[in-house]
Amino acid sequence: xxxxxxxxxxxxxxxxxxxxxxxxxxxxxxxxxxxxxxxxxxxxxxxxxxxxxxxxxxxxxxxxxxxxxxxxxxxxxxxxxxxxxxxxxxxxxxxxxxxxxxxxxxxxxxxxxxxxxxxxxxxxxxxxxxxxxxxxxxxxxxx
Numbered sequence: 001x002x003x004x005x006x007x008x009x010x011x012x013x014x015x016x017x018x019x020x021x022x023x024x025x026x027x028x029x030x031x032x033x034x035x036x037x038x039x040x041x042x043x044x045x046x047x048x049x050x051x052x053x054x055x056x057x058x059x060x061x062x063x064x065x066x067x068x069x070x071x072x073x074x075x076x077x078x079x080x081x082x083x084x085x086x087x088x089x090x091x092x093x094x095x096x097x098x099x100x101x102x103x104x105x106x107x108x109x110x111x112x113x114x115x116x117x118x119x120x121x122x123x124x125x126x127x128x129x130x131x132x133x134x135x136x137x138x139x140x141x142x143x
Contacts, residue, residue: 004038004040015058019051019058020032020051022095022101027048030108046111048062048107060088060089062075063107066079074103075087
């Protein structure tokens with residue numbers, strides 16, 4: 001995951017690191033997983049979130065997000081999606097840490113209660129805990 005973040009512009013690097021910290025604060029047992037060779041995911045009994053940097057913003061995809069209420073209006077896209085919704089951050093946008101942390105903790109609790117959460121079976125992934133992943137460090141994501 002570090003290689004993915006390090007390749008981004010400085011403002012996106014800082015944002016991704018802050019989001020990573022919030023995700024690990026939501027549950028310290030959250031694992032960092034690389035799927036589809038480059039896509040950073042955070043998993044705990046299934047997918048919890050994923051990062052995707054675009055030219056003008058960073059998307060935080062939250063899984064099971066349609067089940068968890070969003071009383072603080074964090075979600076910016078995918079409101080009707082039953083699998084994942086998006087929180088987009090543009091340069092200079094604040095990370096509303098307390099609200100995001102509560103939202104992520106609710107997703108973790110929902111995913112854990114759902115008997116293992118959404119299956120990631122069949123997806124190629126490389127596990128990391130804040131460490132770069134080499135081509136020889138590959139394993140399946142937890143299901």
